[in-house]
Amino acid sequence: MIPDMMQAVEITEAGAPEVLKSVARAVPVAGHGQILIRVAWAGVNRPDALQRAGLYAPPAGASDLPGLECSGTVVGIGIGVNRWKVGDQVCALLPGGGYAEYVTCPADHALPIPKGVSLRDAAALPETAFTVWSNIVTRGRLKAGERFLVQGGTSGIGTMAIQIANALGARVWATAGSDDKCEAIRKLGATPINYRTEDFVAVLHKAGGANLLLDMVGGDYIARNLRALADDGRLVMIAFLGGAKADINFAQIMMRRLTVTGSTLRPQTDAAKASIARDLSAQLWPLIEAGAVRPIIDSTYPLADAALAHERMETSKHIGKIMLQVAAES
Secondary structure, three states, X not given: OOXXXXXXXXXXXXXXXXXXXXEEEEOOXXXXXXXXXXXXXXXXXXXXXXXXXXXXXXXXXOOOOOXXXXXXXXXEEOOOOOOOXXXXXXXXXXXXXXXXXXXXXXXXXXXXXXXXXXXXXXXXXXXHHHHHHXXXXXXXOOOOOOEEEEOOOOOHHHHHHHHHHXXXXXXXXXXXXXXXXXXXXXXXXXXXXXXXXXXXXXXXXXXXXXXXXXXXXXXXXXXXXXXXXXXXXXXXXXXXXXXXXXOOOHHHHHHOOOEEEEXXXXXXXXXXXXXXXXXXXXXHHHHHHOOOOOOOEEEEXXXXXXXXXXXXXHHOOOOOEEEEEOOOOO
C-alpha cells in the first residue's frame, strides 16, 4: 500500500544546515516514463549543500527537496515503463527529491542493485558513478598506462575516481590535506599528495605530467592544473569550490596541445543521463560485482538528522560518502 503522505526533509530557507527540517509531504505519483521508489537510503552530496545555501537551484520540473541519488524498491510504474516491475530493488540518479520516503525518477536513470552490494552502499553509487564515468572515461578518454590525477581524493567523487582509474589500468595520484586522508588514498591504490606540504605540479612533473586531471577546486588551481599536465594532456572540470574564474595563459594550451573541458550532471537531458546509465550497466557494474570498485562510506545518519549530515560534509573531514537512512532494509 502506498500512503498519501510521507516524511521528507525540506529546505525551509537558504542558509546553514539547520534550515533543513522534517516535514510531511504528499507522496509523488509516477508520470509517463517514470517509476516511484520507496527509498531505503539516500546519498548526501555537495550539490545538496549548494542548493540548501541558495546557490544551486533545481532544474525546471524537479522536486524542490534535496537529494540526487537513492536506493530502494520500485512501488509504482508510470505509463510507458517496461523495464521495471513493482518489487524490483534499484539505485537511481535523481533530479531531486531523495531526502524523502518516496521519490519519482525517469525509469532509464535507475539501475539494478549490483550483486553483492547492500542497499546502503548502492545508494552511494549513482551520483558519483554517473559523474566520474562520464568525465574520466567518456569525456576524459582515460586509457590504461596513462597518468591520472584527481584533486580531492577522499571525497565521494575522489574515492570513486581512484578506483575506476585503477580498474582501467591507469597510474593514479590524488591530493588530500591530512596524513589520515593520504593513508586512505594509499589504501585505495593511488599515490597520495598532501597539498599542505607538497606541490602537486612538481610531483606530476617528476612523473612525466598528468595525461588526465579531474578537478573540483577551480580558482587558482586551474592554472596550476594546466602546468601539471603532460603535453597533449586533458583537464576536466566538474566543480569550482575555490571559484569559477582564473587568469590563464592560453598560449600554453596551444603550444602543448592541451584540452580543457568539463561538465555538470544535473542540467543534462534525460536522454544524456540514460545513455550514461547504459554505459554504467555494461562497463562499470561488472567491475563493482567483481569487487574491483566499491563505494567508500564515511558515515550514516537517520533522515531526520540530515542537518547533522550536512555539518559533517562541510567540515571536509569525511572520507567517502555520507548516507541518510530513510527506511530499514528489507
